[in-house]
Amino acid sequence: DLMSDLLGFPKKERRLADVLGIDHVLIVSGDCDSQPRVLESMGQLLNKTLAVLLPDGENIIAAMGGTTMAVMAKELTPALAKQRDLLFVPARGGVGELVDIQANAICSEMAKQTGGRHRSLYVPEDISERTYQPLLQEPSIKSVLDLIGQANVVIHSIGEAMTMAQRRNMSAEIIGELQEKQAVAEAFGDFFDESGQVVYKIPRIGLQIPDLTEVPYVFAIAAGQNKAKAIRAYMHNAPQQTWLITDEGAANSLLKGA
Numbered sequence: 387d388l389m390s391d392l393l394g395f396p397k398k399e400r401r402l403a404d405v406l407g408i409d410h411v412l413i414v415s416g417d418c419d420s421q422p423r424v425l426e427s428m429g430q431l432l433n434k435t436l437a438v439l440l441p442d443g444e445n446i447i448a449a450m451g452g453t454t455m456a457v458m459a460k461e462l463t464p465a466l467a468k469q470r471d472l473l474f475v476p477a478r479g480g481v482g483e484l485v486d487i488q489a490n491a492i493c494s495e496m497a498k499q500t501g502g503r504h505r506s507l508y509v510p511e512d513i514s515e516r517t518y519q520p521l522l523q524e525p526s527i528k529s530v531l532d533l534i535g536q537a538n539v540v541i542h543s544i545g546e547a548m549t550m551a552q553r554r555n556m557s558a559e560i561i562g563e564l565q566e567k568q569a570v571a572e573a574f575g576d577f578f579d580e581s582g583q584v585v586y587k588i589p590r591i592g593l594q595i596p597d598l599t600e601v602p603y604v605f606a607i608a609a610g611q612n613k614a615k616a617i618r619a620y621m622h623n624a625p626q627q628t629w630l631i632t633d634e635g636a637a638n639s640l641l642k643g644a
């Protein structure tokens with residue numbers, strides 16, 4: 387509209403935010419599916435945006451894992467920690483991912499890049515509820531879970547359902563169930579179909595999507611034409627205040643159907 391034109395908000399970003407029903411979208415040029423550098427530009431944009439938005443003083447930043455998040459971590463800079471005390475905590479326990487892309491590793495890298503601090507969460511995911519319930523009472527685990535609950539910033543990615551299920555070695559039975567229920571997206575251990583319905587949940591420890599409503603700054607980082615469907619599906623569940631950082635590959639594909 388005229389107002390956003392006057393204020394200089396790029397139209398495409400505004401349109402995509404409206405289509406997805408969230409407050410903020412930032413788009414970098416290119417498509418990370420064919421140009422991996424695009425993810426680095428997204429990381430630089432994330433760093434800049436955090437530097438503008440985050441309040442002075444203490445910030446507790448809960449970060450998720452994944453290959454996208456691993457690139458984001460490398461692009462954060464010490465400028466972010468100017469007048470701020472940054473504490474990075476993994477938003478959830480491990481998910482059977484390779485060590486390098488687990489949330490614990492991402493938090494450690496983010497702390498290293500910015501000069502902030504980090505905490506780790508050591509709770510295996512593939513154990514029964516009966517086994518992990520007492521773990522939650524362990525002081526070293528409980529203190530990290532309390533910090534996660536106090537996070538004022540969450541940074542996460544969105545995955546394609548089948549890619550995530552295979553990468554996390556989910557059983558053939560569950561993969562079959564995901565296919566049958568037409569899962570297209572995964573975030574925070576929840577799998578969604580195209581309409582945004584949760585069709586499967588990995589029972590996990592830590593932050594869940596409903597908790598995001600209380601978090602002032604939520605960043606969803608996902609890009610590439612191949613992720614367009616997953617982004618749209620997850621966004622049915624995203625809190626309003628979400629900032630999506632994406633690329634033209636995903637954005638153009640999302641706007642085409644709109």
Ligand code: G3H
Pocket residue numbers: 450451452453454455543544545546550572573574575
């Ligand atoms: O939950 C989403 C995944 O962590 C995204 O992983 O960035 O490797 O696609 P990815």
